[in-house]
Amino acid sequence: MAETQLRILVVDDERPIRRFLNASLSGQFTILEAATGEEALAAAISARPDVILLDLGLPDIDGLEVTRRLREWTQIPIIIVSVRDQEEHKIAALDAGADDYLTKPFGVGELTARVRAALRRAAHPESEPIFQKDDLLVDLARRNVLKQGQAVSLTPTEYDILRVLVQHAGKVLTHEQLIRSIWGSENVSGEEDSHLLRVNVSNLRRKLETDPSRPRYIVTEPGVGYRLKTA
Amino acid sequence: MAETQLRILVVDDERPIRRFLNASLSGQFTILEAATGEEALAAAISARPDVILLDLGLPDIDGLEVTRRLREWTQIPIIIVSVRDQEEHKIAALDAGADDYLTKPFGVGELTARVRAALRRAAHPESEPIFQKDDLLVDLARRNVLKQGQAVSLTPTEYDILRVLVQHAGKVLTHEQLIRSIWGSENVSGEEDSHLLRVNVSNLRRKLETDPSRPRYIVTEPGVGYRLKTA
C-alpha cells in the first residue's frame, strides 16, 4: 500500500489566510487551494481531497450553499472556518452537512487536531458516487445523467428525485421519505404530495426509461414507494 | 420500521449541569446520566448510547482517560463539554479520540446541532436485519424478499405479515398479535379478521413456499397462530 499523503482543500477568498493555512498544514498534508465557491466545487470533484476547510464568506457562492452542493454527492469531511461567531451560523452550517465549525482566530494546534479527528472518522473507504446500470449512468459529482451515452436534461425536481434514489440505490424509498427529502419535512400532508411525486416520477421515467410503461430502473413498489433497481 | 428514540449519555459531576443538558435535549432524545467516570464507562457498556456528552473534570477518572478507555472498544461519538478553554486541552481530547470539543458556556442550539452532526456521521454502519433459510431471503432494510435468488413481489399487507413474522422469527405469533400489528389495535373483532389473516397468509405462502400445501417457512400452529421456522 503506497501511503499517499492526505490532501486538504483550503477554500478561502483571502490570499493571506490561504497562505497561513497552507503553511500551518503543509508539513503533514498536501494542500490544495480554492478562492471561490465554484473553484471549490470543481476542485472537490477533480482532486477528491480527504478534508475540506471551508470559509463561509466567499465572493460567489455562499459557503453554506457550497456545503449543501457537496453533500449532494460526497461525505468528504467539511470543516467550516469562519469569522462568524454567532450561534445561528454554526447551527446552519452543521445542519447543512458540515462536520465541524471553527471560529477565527484559532490555534494551529486545534485546527490540525480537528482535521485529524475528521480524518480518523472518515477512514471508511468511500465508493464512487456513480450509479450505472445497463445504458443509464448517473454521476452525482458532476450532476450528469447519461442515457445511452447521451446527456439527459432533467428539471431540478426530477434530478432531486433521481439523486435520492441513487443515494439509496436498491432500497425501497417510501413516498414519505422521498417527499421529505425533496420538498422538506414540513409539507407531508397526504394525497396531494403523493400525486405530485407520481407526476414527477412519470416525467422522469419518460426521460430515462426505454419503455416507460415497463420501467427497468425506477420501479414502483405498490402501496409503498419507489426503488432504483441495482440488478 | 421501529423508530426508537436516540439515546444520549450525559456525563458530568455537577447535578445542575446534568439537569440543564437533560432539559435541553430531552425533547428530541432519551437522556441517560452519569456523574463519574466509572459510571460513564459502565453506562456506555450497558446502555449503548448513540452519543456521549463528556465533561473533562470528573471526580474519579479524568475525562481524557474515559475517552481513551471508551475508544478501546467503541466508536460511539464523544463530544467533550468542558470549561477548559486552553488549546492544549482541546488537542489532547481530540487526539484521545473525542469527536468534538465544546467550551462552556455554549448555546443549546449549537450543542444540539453538533449532536445531530455526530449522529449523522455515525449513522453509516447500519446493521441490516436479514432473515435467511434455505432458498428464502428477507432483507428488511431494503424491503427485499428473494426466493431462489428471484425477487418476490409482495403486497403491502403480505409484506407486513412477513415482516412481523421475521421480527419474531421462531416464535409463535397469535392471530391477535398479528392482526394487531398489521391492522392496528382497534379492529380485533373476531372471526372476520381471523379469516382475513388466513387469506393473506395463504397468498403469502403461494408466493414464498415451494409447495404451499406443505409449508416450510410459515407454519400453522393450530388454534394459536403462525410461526416462521428458523431451522
Place this chain on the structure above:
DNA sequence: ATTCATCTTGACGACTTCTTGAACCTTTTC
C-alpha cells in the same frame, strides 16, 4: 410586459390490492 421552463393541480382510465362469501380440505373428538 412577454416568454419560457418548470411546478402544480385536476380528471380519468388502468391496474392492483383488499375484503368478503362460499366451497373445500384436514385434524380432532366423540
Place this chain on the structure above:
DNA sequence: GAAAAGGTTCAAGAAGTCGTCAAGATGAAT
C-alpha cells in the same frame, strides 16, 4: 366413521393506488 372445529383456497366485487395527459399557476429571464 361422522360431526365439528379450524384452516385453506378460489373467485369476484369494492376500494384504493398509480400513471398519464393536459391545462392552469408560478416565477425567472429577457
